[in-house]
Amino acid sequence: MKAAGRLTVRARGLVVGLPFGWLVLFVLLPSLIVFAISLVEPRLGAPPFTPLFSHGSGALPRFDGKLDNYLLIFSDSLYVAAFLSSIRIAVSAALITLVLAYPMAYAIARTGPRWRTPLLMLVVLPFWTSFLIRVYAWTGILNSNGLVNNALRHLGVIAEPLPLLHNEFAVYLGIVYSYLPFMVLPIYAVLERLDWKLLEAAADLGAPPWRAFLRVTLPLSLPGIVAGLLLVFIPAVGEFIIPELLGGPGTLMIGRVLWTEFFSNHDWPLASALAIVLLVLVLTPAIALARVTRRPEDAA
Amino acid sequence: MAADAAAMPAIAVAGVSKRFGEVRAVDSVTLEIARGEFFCLLGASGSGKTTLLRMIAGFEQPDRGRISIDGEDVTAAPPYRRPVNMMFQSYALFPHLTVARNVAFGLEEEGRPKAEIRTRVAAALDLLDMGGLGGRKPHQLSGGQSQRAALARALVKEPKILLLDEPLAALDKRLRERAQGELVALRKRLGITFVMVTHDQEEAMGMASRIALMRDGAVLQVGSPRDLYENPVSRYAAEFFGTANLFEGRVVRVNGPHVSVECDTLGTLQASCAGGVSPGSAAAVMARPEHVTLSRAPAGETNMLPARLDSLSFLGSFYAGEVVLAQGQRVSARLSPAEYAAAGAPNAGEEVSLSFSPQAARVLTR
């Protein structure tokens, strides 16, 4: 009996300890390292950065961390512009996604229960297929010899190809396209639980359908809308692949700048500092998201 | 030694308390349940009856007190090391296993040989008329069949004690009445101890040999169904078991079991009491509706109250009358057709005399 009890205790320790240990080693520790590296300077060699501590004059190691990288980020117009345009693009793309997703979610929620599951499946299915390939698919369509330009030229609408690819428009398109399911699902989840009798009650009280929608449906679906906006904003603001494949040379996004600093300029400390600022940028909406999507059982 | 074991209670609960945060779910409960009893824990929701049952099963640990099963202290034992089995309210049949595999589950955990498991599962299913349904999955069963499957799964382990958590709550009314009789018969046949939790007073009275009435985590009264109905210890207990007409007043005289209670405008009422009543204390005289008689003309002098018959309905086997006393109190009466005829067949709105016998009326001080 004692032995079995001890086994259970050990099993319980394993259940918590193994995933917890993994997360500490591969999530918490790396994040702290990024912060540490963001305080040092690049140099030639391996590793390509100066140590955080050095042998000082005394017995204690000397702390060599500086905030120079952060000062650079906030004073150099390139980095400031990159952050601002990342936020602008992510916010606008999230709003465009909302406009497209809300009617879809609404329509799915109002179909018969029989059709809901397959319709929802169809929204989720693209999410399972390669993100990279889905973004790539647009390059073939928006290209200057792409399908759209060829078709328009064929019809005689245009003489010169329209610049559809490698600009901000294409980046918006890519984000909306890639993250549409993230917006449809939370809105659908809220609308599905909505009691449609409320709309009948609103009609009974004299509200025409559009007023009933504005005064009843929309306010009640607000948690889904907020969750959807955050779910699109958070990955979009740090996006790399979409601006890289669809954006132009002038499309500044922070993920792309970080990539360049790291892979082209080999400035690991500056890339780390950019990563930390980016982290701060997603943390606020992430906390908001946790609040919005908190389930009642978790609150207890 | 054998005689000792037979005398030992099947379950002894000694001073058990359990808190959930600020709520005292179970508050120093002491109970003994004898072998072969059909014992019922009865109470409204939140009375602590389910928590007490779950502590006997081992799903909750008491904060204080001890629980023994067959003389062995099991307070700290996990559920899988207790000689009791539970039938859950929602049945908790494993949805991924067939009925037969559900029933076999406990025997497999005991490490019984395959052949023995097969025989015992078949026997348990036969016992509950589930012989042909062993291959079904739980979602293919009706409510009644699920209930039997859950019973078979608990009984196949031949537990000394079967715990039943609202075993009939999920059945519809018609099935429930049949299942009541079946559970009672089953307990007789197997001779083991049943401990049932229910909030349904009629169910408890119809099935249990003894009932513990619980309120706010404490046991108010333990006794046979008849005892609880006829001699409730408090106003709450009286009203929990059917309708009770209560006349509030003050005890003026105690003479053995005979007690006189002065009720302001109603005068002095006579009732009986087992003891523990002293003159001067506040008390209520309780009369059940079937003990209340009506008549057109005043007859006799004890417990005679002038009243008006407010409403009367004929419910097949009896008449239900609502009577209003002079000071406005309402009293329920229940008359057989013969009693109604003897009362002179009064109609609603007529003045009547109401009376009840002192032997049937009880004095309640709590």
Next chain:
Amino acid sequence: MRRRSGLAITALAFGYAFLYVPIAILIVYSFNDSRLVTVWSHVSTRWYGELLHNAQIGDAFFLSLRIAAVSASASVMLGTLAALAMRRGRRFAGRSAFEVLVMMPLILPEVLTGLSLLLLFVLLGNFFGWPSERGATTITLAHITFGMAYATIVIRARLSELDPLLEEAAADLGATPVRTFWRVTLPLLMPAVLAAWLLAFTLSLDDVVIASFVTGPGASTLPIVIFSSVRLGVSPQINALATLLVCAVALIVGVATLTLARAKK
């Protein structure tokens, strides 16, 4: 009423067209014989044939498959444990830190996850000599980390729906907590475990950014190869490869969904 359903159908038709037409075009053009991807000549499977003989893509494909299978399996194991710790375990010290850490990989931008894991591997390599070089192993470790986060969410959702009475019933019938897990909890979690595995597998098979950071010389996964190719423009071989990948995923997800739906009945 009629007008409203017309609007609904329009919204759905437009939405689904937006989601599926680009993929459909990609598939159609993969059968275009012309080297100029956007100029249609005639139907052929020429690029599929060339794809089969492309050793670089072949190697990358098998490397990715191996990484995805290993990391998905480990993700699901860790995710199951994490879900159990959060839903069934008792309160433990640092539980809220645990809940935050589990969700972190879902929130962190990929560039940050990739950079942070690379720095971890570099420092570990410097101090402990392990990992001595970056490649398939470091990619697998990185993929387990974010796969685990997704697996935890999927499995935890299912675990929340599970009636805890079923586990109590097993204990009542004599099963110890460990036996209860194997005989009751895990079988009932199986649909979620399979879904989580599939999700972790496809996410691993799809990752470019994190893999680009943590990989080393010689270990190019399929997405890295595709990415470096499409950065230069549209390529007919990539069209063929994309078509194969999309069809394979659609097939697997479709079959899995149907199987799970049938198992539920």
